[in-house]
Amino acid sequence: MSNLHSYYLLLLFFFSTNIEASQQEPSESKLLTQQQTLPVDDRIIDLVEKVRKKEGDITTIFQRLQSQESTFNIAEKYLMLMISAYIHKQEGALALSVTELTQALSFEERMDTAQLNTENFSHIHLLLAEIYQIQGQYKLAYDEKKHYLEKRKKNRSVLQKIRLASLNEKYATDLKIKENELLENEQKLKSLQLAEATKRRESQQRNLAILMVTALIILVLLIRQLKIRATLKYLAKTDSLTGLYNRRVLFTQGVLLLQEHQQRQIPLSVMMLDIDHFKYINDTYGHDVGDKVIIAVANLGKETLRAKDIFSRIGGEEYAIILPHTELKEAKAIAERLREKVQQHVFELEDKTTENFNVTISIGVATLSSENTDFDQLLHAADEAMYRAKTSGRNQVCQ
Known part of the structure; x- marks a missing residue:
C-alpha cells in the first residue's frame, strides 16, 4: 500500500511542476476570460487570481461580496464557492471545503464547457487535489490533477485559435494592400498578354488552317489506304467472280x-x-x-x-x-x-x-x-x- 502512495505522490509532484509553469501565463487567462459565456464580476476574478497565486488575505473582500450573492449568476456562484472552500481550507475545515467544491462542480452541467476550461474555473480541481493530498487520499488527488490538465489542454487549444484570429486581424490590412497591388500588376500584365494573345491568335489561325488542310489530306489518304487494304484482304479470301471463299x-x-x-x-x-x-x-x-x-x-x-x-x-x-x-x-x-x-x-x-x-x-x-x-x-x-x-x-x- 505504501508503494501505491509513493507512486501517486510522484505523479502529483510531476503535475505540480507543470501546473506552476502554466500559472506563469496570465496573458492567456485574460484572453480566454474575454471569451466567457457568462459575465463574472471583476472583484470575483481578482479574488480567484489571489487564490490561484495564494496571495494575501481575501476573507474581508469575500465577506463583502457574499452580501451581494443573490445577484450573482451561476458562474459567479461557482467561483464564490471555490473561494469559500479555499478560505475554509486555510482554516483547516477540509471536509467543509470538499462539500463546497463538490457543490460548485454540480453547477457544471448548466455552464459552458469552454468557460469551465479556463484557468480561473479549472483551478477548482487543483484546490480539491491539495485537500485530498492533505487528507492522504492520493488517488483522488491524482484524479483531480488529471482533470485539471485535461481542461488545461482544451483551454490551450482555444487559446491558439484566439491568437490565430488576433494575428489574422492584425495582418488583414497589410494583406489587403498587397492584394490591391497585385491586382494592379495583374491588370497591367493582362493588357500586355491581351496584345500578345491577339498576335498569337492570328498566327494560330493561320497555322490551324494549314493543319486542318494537311489533316484532311492525310485522312483522305488514310481512308483510301484502309479501303484498299480491306479490298485486298477481301480479294485474298474470295473468288472474284462469285464472291465465294477461294x-x-x-x-x-x-x-x-x-x-x-x-x-x-x-x-x-x-x-x-x-x-x-x-x-x-x-x-x-x-x-x-x-x-x-x-x-x-x-x-x-x-x-x-x-x-x-x-x-x-x-x-x-x-x-x-x-x-x-x-x-x-x-x-x-x-x-x-x-x-x-x-x-x-x-x-x-x-x-x-x-x-x-x-x-x-x-x-x-x-x-x-x-x-x-x-x-x-x-x-x-x-x-x-x-x-x-x-x-x-x-x-x-x-x-
Whole structure:
C-alpha cells in the first residue's frame, strides 16, 4: 500500500511542476476570460487570481461580496464557492471545503464547457487535489490533477485559435494592400498578354488552317489506304467472280475444322460439285453466259446452305462445301436439295431469239472417317464420289 502512495505522490509532484509553469501565463487567462459565456464580476476574478497565486488575505473582500450573492449568476456562484472552500481550507475545515467544491462542480452541467476550461474555473480541481493530498487520499488527488490538465489542454487549444484570429486581424490590412497591388500588376500584365494573345491568335489561325488542310489530306489518304487494304484482304479470301471463299480459305478452314471435329469426335462432311456439260454451255452460248451460270449456281448454293457451312469455288465450274457437325445422311439430303434447286432454275438469255435453258450439277459427298484422316483425303474422297456421279449419268448425288 505504501508503494501505491509513493507512486501517486510522484505523479502529483510531476503535475505540480507543470501546473506552476502554466500559472506563469496570465496573458492567456485574460484572453480566454474575454471569451466567457457568462459575465463574472471583476472583484470575483481578482479574488480567484489571489487564490490561484495564494496571495494575501481575501476573507474581508469575500465577506463583502457574499452580501451581494443573490445577484450573482451561476458562474459567479461557482467561483464564490471555490473561494469559500479555499478560505475554509486555510482554516483547516477540509471536509467543509470538499462539500463546497463538490457543490460548485454540480453547477457544471448548466455552464459552458469552454468557460469551465479556463484557468480561473479549472483551478477548482487543483484546490480539491491539495485537500485530498492533505487528507492522504492520493488517488483522488491524482484524479483531480488529471482533470485539471485535461481542461488545461482544451483551454490551450482555444487559446491558439484566439491568437490565430488576433494575428489574422492584425495582418488583414497589410494583406489587403498587397492584394490591391497585385491586382494592379495583374491588370497591367493582362493588357500586355491581351496584345500578345491577339498576335498569337492570328498566327494560330493561320497555322490551324494549314493543319486542318494537311489533316484532311492525310485522312483522305488514310481512308483510301484502309479501303484498299480491306479490298485486298477481301480479294485474298474470295473468288472474284462469285464472291465465294477461294481455294486458299477452303483448305485453311478445312484443316482447322477437321482437327476440331477429330478431337471432339463429332461428324464432319464435305461436298464436291461440278456443273454438267459446262463446256457445251460455253461453246453454245459464249463465255459471258458461262460466267452467269457459275454465278447463278453460287447464289443458289448460298440460298440452300446453312450459315455455318463453308462454300467455295475451287476453279472453273467446280465448287467445294464443308459441312460442320453434319453426318453423311444429312449431308446427302442437303446435296439433294441443292441439286434439285439448280435443276429447277431457268436461265433466261438476253437474246430473245434463243430459248431459255436449264443446267444440272453432279455432287459427291464424303464424311470424316478412319479412312479419311486428313482434309486432303476427305476432299479427295468427295471428288471421287463426284466422278462416280458424272460417270453414272450426271445430275445426281453419290457418296
